[in-house]
Amino acid sequence: MNEAELRANHLLNYRLYSLKRFPTLWKYMKASASELSNRINRPKYLILLDMLYCNLRYGAMDSREYVLFSFYNKSNKERREYFTKRNYFRLIRKFDKTEFINLIDKSNQYNAYSEFIHRKWILCDSSIEKSEILSFISDVGDVIFKPISSDCGNGIVKVSSDDIQTINEILKSNNVYIVEECLKNCKELDTLNPYSLNTIRVTYVITKSGDVNVFSVMLRTSGVNESIVDNWGAGGLLLNVDVNTGVVCSVGLDESHKEYDHHPITKVPFVGFKVPQFNDVMDFAKDIARKNPKVVYGGLDIAITDNGLELIEINFPPANIGYQVFGKGYLKEINSIY
Amino acid sequence: MGSKKYNDLWFDYDLSILTLKYWKILRFAWKDSLTVKEQVFKEIGNARSRIYYWFDMVYCYFRYGAATFNYSAFKFYEKNGKYRNSFLTFRRYIKLIQTHFDWETHLLFKCKDRFNSFYRSFIQRKWLKLDSNTERKDILEFIACCSGGGIVKPLDSMQGKGVYRIYNNDIERIEELVNDLKQGNSFLIEEIVENIDSLKVLNPSSLNTVRVNTFIDKHGNLSFLNFALRVGGNGAVVDNFSAGGVVYPIDKNTGCIVGYGLDKNNKRYSHHPSTGVQMLGFQIPGFNELRSFVSDAARLNSKARFVGWDVAITENGFELIEGNFASDETILQLDGVGKYEYILRNW
Numbered sequence: 001m002n003e004a005e006l007r008a009n010h011l012l013n014y015r016l017y018s019l020k021r022f023p024t025l026w027k028y029m030k031a032s033a034s035e036l037s038n039r040i041n042r043p044k045y046l047i048l049l050d051m052l053y054c055n056l057r058y059g060a061m062d063s064r065e066y067v068l069f070s071f072y073n074k075s076n077k078e079r080r081e082y083f084t085k086r087n088y089f090r091l092i093r094k095f096d097k098t099e100f101i102n103l104i105d106k107s108n109q110y111n112a113y114s115e116f117i118h119r120k121w122i123l124c125d126s127s128i129e130k131s132e133i134l135s136f137i138s139d140v141g142d143v144i145f146k147p148i149s150s151d152c153g154n155g156i157v158k159v160s161s162d163d164i165q166t167i168n169e170i171l172k173s174n175n176v177y178i179v180e181e182c183l184k185n186c187k188e189l190d191t192l193n194p195y196s197l198n199t200i201r202v203t204y205v206i207t208k209s210g211d212v213n214v215f216s217v218m219l220r221t222s223g224v225n226e227s228i229v230d231n232w233g234a235g236g237l238l239l240n241v242d243v244n245t246g247v248v249c250s251v252g253l254d255e256s257h258k259e260y261d262h263h264p265i266t267k268v269p270f271v272g273f274k275v276p277q278f279n280d281v282m283d284f285a286k287d288i289a290r291k292n293p294k295v296v297y298g299g300l301d302i303a304i305t306d307n308g309l310e311l312i313e314i315n316f317p318p319a320n321i322g323y324q325v326f327g328k329g330y331l332k333e334i335n336s337i338y
Numbered sequence: 339m340g341s342k343k344y345n346d347l348w349f350d351y352d353l354s355i356l357t358l359k360y361w362k363i364l365r366f367a368w369k370d371s372l373t374v375k376e377q378v379f380k381e382i383g384n385a386r387s388r389i390y391y392w393f394d395m396v397y398c399y400f401r402y403g404a405a406t407f408n409y410s411a412f413k414f415y416e417k418n419g420k421y422r423n424s425f426l427t428f429r430r431y432i433k434l435i436q437t438h439f440d441w442e443t444h445l446l447f448k449c450k451d452r453f454n455s456f457y458r459s460f461i462q463r464k465w466l467k468l469d470s471n472t473e474r475k476d477i478l479e480f481i482a483c484c485s486g487g488g489i490v491k492p493l494d495s496m497q498g499k500g501v502y503r504i505y506n507n508d509i510e511r512i513e514e515l516v517n518d519l520k521q522g523n524s525f526l527i528e529e530i531v532e533n534i535d536s537l538k539v540l541n542p543s544s545l546n547t548v549r550v551n552t553f554i555d556k557h558g559n560l561s562f563l564n565f566a567l568r569v570g571g572n573g574a575v576v577d578n579f580s581a582g583g584v585v586y587p588i589d590k591n592t593g594c595i596v597g598y599g600l601d602k603n604n605k606r607y608s609h610h611p612s613t614g615v616q617m618l619g620f621q622i623p624g625f626n627e628l629r630s631f632v633s634d635a636a637r638l639n640s641k642a643r644f645v646g647w648d649v650a651i652t653e654n655g656f657e658l659i660e661g662n663f664a665s666d667e668t669i670l671q672l673d674g675v676g677k678y679e680y681i682l683r684n685w
Contacts, residue, residue: 240442244558244640249456250442261451271446272456327441
C-alpha cells in the first residue's frame with residue numbers, strides 16, 4: 001500500500017466516536033479553555049462543558065473548531081449551520097471511493113487536469129534516473145519540490161537551479177516528490193506579498209441536480225517573512241472574498257484567530273482589495289468543476305500569473321475549517337450534495 | 339449564551355424594549371400616551387382620552403410588535419389594522435436581523451476603519467485609525483494637513499455618540515485624545531467634509547447628509563427603498579436622528595422634500611427649527627447622479643443586502659460618510675409607506 005492509499009484509508013476509516021482519543025482531546029480542550037476563559041472572561045468549567053456539548057451535539061470534534069468558529073458566543077441556531085468535523089468524515093464516506101483514492105495522489109491529479117495546468121512538472125520517484133531530473137531542473141530554472149500527498153504545505157521546498165547540494169540531499173531521501181516549475185504572481189497580487197505565491201481558494205459543491213455552486217472564495221497569502229507557501233497551517237493569512245464581486249470583505253485571519261488590518265510585511269490594507277480578473281477566475285473554476293462531476297465537494301487553488309490562470313492543485317475534499325472562520329456556516333450548501 | 343451576542347449590537351439602543359417584561363409596556367405606554375394625545379390634538383384639534391391611546395399602544399405592541407416610539411412616528415393612532423400590519427415595526431426589525439444576521443458584514447459596517455478601507459473608491463477624505471500604537475506626532479501631523487481641523491469618531495459608536503471636532507490649536511482636546519488612546523480606546527480621525535452652500539444654509543454647524551436605504555432582493559436586483567435628508571439640530575456637529583437631528587422624507591423620483599420632518603421627540607417641522615428655512619419642496623442637488631453613486635456603492639458587496647447609506651454632497655462631488663447595515667426602521671418608513679411585506683418576500 002503506498003502513501004496516498006494509506007492516507008485515504010485513514011480518512012475513510014476515521015472513527016467518529018472514540019474513547020481512545022479522549023485523553024488527547026481532554027489535554028487540548030483544557031489548554032484552549034484556559035486561554036479562552038482569559039480572553040472572554042468566562043469560567044473555565046463552563047467552557048469545558050460547552051465544548052463537550054458542542055462535540056456531541058454539533059460534531060465539533062476538536063477544541064480548535066470550537067474556538068475558531070466562535071461557538072462560545074453563538075446561539076444554537078447559528079451553531080447548527082456549521083459544517084463540523086464529524087459531518088466532514090461522514091461526508092467522505094459517501095464519496096466515490098476510487099476517485100477519492102485516485103485524486104489524493106498529486107501526480108494523478110496533474111494528469112487528470114492537465115488542460116488546466118500549464119507549468120512543467122515531473123514525477124520524481126525510484127524509477128526515474130537522477131540525470132533526467134537534473135536536466136529538467138537545468139531546463140526550467142528554479143523549481144519546487146512537493147511531497148506527493150501532503151497537506152498544509154508540509155515539506156514543500158523551493159530550490160534554485162544552481163543549488164546542487166540541496167537537490168542531491170532531497171534525491172537521496174527516496175521519498176516520492178513532484179518537481180515543478182516555480183510560478184510568479186501577477187502584478188496586482190505581487191503588491192500584496194512578493195515572497196509567496198498568493199493563491200485563490202475556490203470551494204464549490206456539485207448539487208443533486210448537477211449544478212456547480214461556488215459558495216466560498218478566499219484569497220490566501222503568507223504572513224510569515226519570506227515564506228514560500230501561503231497555506232493556513234504554515235503561517236498564512238486567509239481573506240474572505242465576496243463571491244459575486246471579487247472584493248475582499250474581511251480582515252486577514254491567521255491560524256490562531258488573530259486579525260490583521262494590513263499585511264504584516266508589505267502594509268497593504270486588506271479590506272477592499274480587488275482580486276484581479278475575478279470573473280475569469282470564476283469561469284475557470286467552474287470549468288474545472290464540470291470536468292469531473294464525481295468530485296462533488298472540491299477546493300481549487302488557483303494562481304493568477306502574467307501568463308493566465310493556473311490550477312495549482314485540487315483538494316478533494318478541502319478542510320472544513322478555513323472558509324467557516326469568518327462567522328458563517330455552510331452546512332446547508334454541503335447538504336445539497338447528496 | 340447565544341443571546342449575549344446581540345448585546346454587542348444593541349448596546350446603546352433603547353434596550354428597554356428588548357428586555358421588556360410584559361407588565362412594563364403598560365408603564366411605557368402610559369408615559370407616552372400623553373404626548374400622543376397632545377400630538378393628535380395639535381393635528382386635528384380633537385383627541386380621544388389618554389386611556390384610549392394607552393390601550394391602543396399596548397394592543398399594537400402585542401399585535402404588531404410596535405414599540406411606543408413606532409406608534410407615534412408611524413401615526414398608528416389614525417390608521418386601521420391593515421395599514422398598521424404593513425409596517426416593519428421594532429420587534430419585527432429585530433427578528434429580521436436575528437434571522438439574517440451575518441457577522442462578517444456586520445463588522446465591516448460597524449468598524450469604521452474597515453468600512454473606509456472597503457469603500458475606498460467612494461471616499462475622498464483623508465482618514466487615520468488611532469489606537470494605542472499611535473503617537474502624538476502622527477495626530478498633530480494629520481490635523482495640520484487637514485484644512486479646517488479633523489473630526490474624531492470612536493471606532494464602533496452608533497448614533498453619533500462621542501463624535502467631536504478637533505482643531506490644530508486645541509491642545510487640551512489633543513491631550514485628552516492621547517490619554518484616551520493610552521487607555522486602550524481606539525478612534526478614527528477624519529478630515530472635515532463641507533456641504534455645498536445650498537445644504538449648508540439649512541444648518542451650518544453640522545454636516546447634512548442624505549440617507550438612502552437600498553435593498554438587494556433574492557434575485558440580486560437592487561432597489562431603493564427610500565430617501566431622506568438628515569439635518570442636524572441647533573449647534574450640533576452630527577446630524578443623527580437620535581442626537582437631535584431632523585429627518586425629512588424625499589421623493590424617490592424627483593428628489594424633492596415631500597413631507598414634514600420628524601425629530602426624536604415626534605415633533606413635525608415644515609421649517610427647520612434652528613434656522614427657519616422652509617423645507618417642503620426643497621430640491622436635492624444632483625439627485626440622479628446621487629442615485630447612480632449609491633447604486634455603485636451598494637453593488638460592491640453582495641452580502642450587504644439591506645443598508646442605509648449616508649451620503650454627503652460636497653463641492654467635489656459625492657462623499658460616502660458611512661453605511662448602516664440594517665438601518666433603523668423609523669427613517670426607512672418616514673414616507674408613511676409600510677415596507678415589511680416587500681422586505682419579507684424578497685429577502
